[in-house]
Amino acid sequence: MKKARSIVAVLALSAVLFTSSAQADVPFVNLEGVGGVAFNPLAYPAVTAPKKGEEGLKLGPVDIGKPRFGAWYTNLNDSNIDWLSVGIADTFFKRLELSYGYESVNLGPKLNAFNTNLSSLSQNVHKSNIGAKLVILEENSFDTSFVPAVSVGTVYKITDFSVDKLGASPKVDKDGFDAYLVATKMITQLPRPVLVSAGLLASRAQVNGILGFNKNYSETFFGNIDVLPLENLAVGFEYKQGPHFSTFKNDDYWNIHVGWFATSNLTLIAAYADAGNRHSTTHAGLGGGPVISAQYSF
Numbered sequence: 001m002k003k004a005r006s007i008v009a010v011l012a013l014s015a016v017l018f019t020s021s022a023q024a025d026v027p028f029v030n031l032e033g034v035g036g037v038a039f040n041p042l043a044y045p046a047v048t049a050p051k052k053g054e055e056g057l058k059l060g061p062v063d064i065g066k067p068r069f070g071a072w073y074t075n076l077n078d079s080n081i082d083w084l085s086v087g088i089a090d091t092f093f094k095r096l097e098l099s100y101g102y103e104s105v106n107l108g109p110k111l112n113a114f115n116t117n118l119s120s121l122s123q124n125v126h127k128s129n130i131g132a133k134l135v136i137l138e139e140n141s142f143d144t145s146f147v148p149a150v151s152v153g154t155v156y157k158i159t160d161f162s163v164d165k166l167g168a169s170p171k172v173d174k175d176g177f178d179a180y181l182v183a184t185k186m187i188t189q190l191p192r193p194v195l196v197s198a199g200l201l202a203s204r205a206q207v208n209g210i211l212g213f214n215k216n217y218s219e220t221f222f223g224n225i226d227v228l229p230l231e232n233l234a235v236g237f238e239y240k241q242g243p244h245f246s247t248f249k250n251d252d253y254w255n256i257h258v259g260w261f262a263t264s265n266l267t268l269i270a271a272y273a274d275a276g277n278r279h280s281t282t283h284a285g286l287g288g289g290p291v292i293s294a295q296y297s298f
Contacts, residue, residue: 029070033087033101043184047091065091066298078287148185163212176213218243251276251285
């Protein structure tokens with residue numbers, strides 16, 4: 001916790017000292033490669049608009065956004081978990097986002113999930129995420145200033161975790177789909193801009209799919225709020241409700257984060273994330289720890 005606070009403080013101080021008029025924008029490429037923040041998707045597509053005087057990319061009649069890259073490192077030191085993630089997202093027709101994310105998770109010996117000691121299953125787990133998001137309503141549609149952007153999306157996830165060793169009944173799958181609906185709005189009528197986002201998620205994922213996929217779906221809520229106290233600084237809170245199944249209950253996740261739009265292309269993020277109570281006997285919690293990320297958009 002002290003380490004996370006130090007990272008956040010250093011990043012915030014750097015943002016004040018090196019403020020620049022150039023800035024990147026949201027969404028970031030999240031832990032699963034999707035255009036969002038850290039855990040959750042945003043309704044905005046991961047597109048970088050061409051600079052003034054520049055032409056956008058085209059493939060015949062297809063508008064192609066400039067791609068975004070994101071890399072994350074999460075140290076859930078409560079459970080000795082090191083979590084690395086890299087992702088890329090791009091937008092086509094200005095509405096369709098396609099993404100890919102790769103995660104490498106070192107499950108530590110302290111891991112305990114749903115009253116099941118998984119220390120004997122400690123391993124490096126690799127997971128792939130293939131995402132698609134469609135903007136069905138653009139922000140400020142109908143010549144308004146209050147209509148949010150609204151998107152629907154799905155993420156196909158595959159894990160190489162040894163799901164058979166969980167001893168779950170019914171059996172746990174090694175792949176599965178998430179589906180979500182999300183609305184996002186940048187409120188500019190306040191003294192400083194505020195980004196708010198909320199959505200619904202249908203998922204079979206156990207620990208985001210790291211520990212496989214249940215046979216049943218669960219519907220949950222997620223949300224974000226970010227304030228831009230400076231032109232190139234964002235401070236926010238993120239929440240993700242954990243899906244509950246009859247044989248496995250995910251804990252809720254949350255984080256506090258600081259994002260510094262260092263240049264028009266580069267964003268640096270520091271956060272403290274809490275992935276639930278690892279001592280719980282009823283829910284799968286992974287504990288908390290610091291998070292850092294670098295984002296690059298062309």
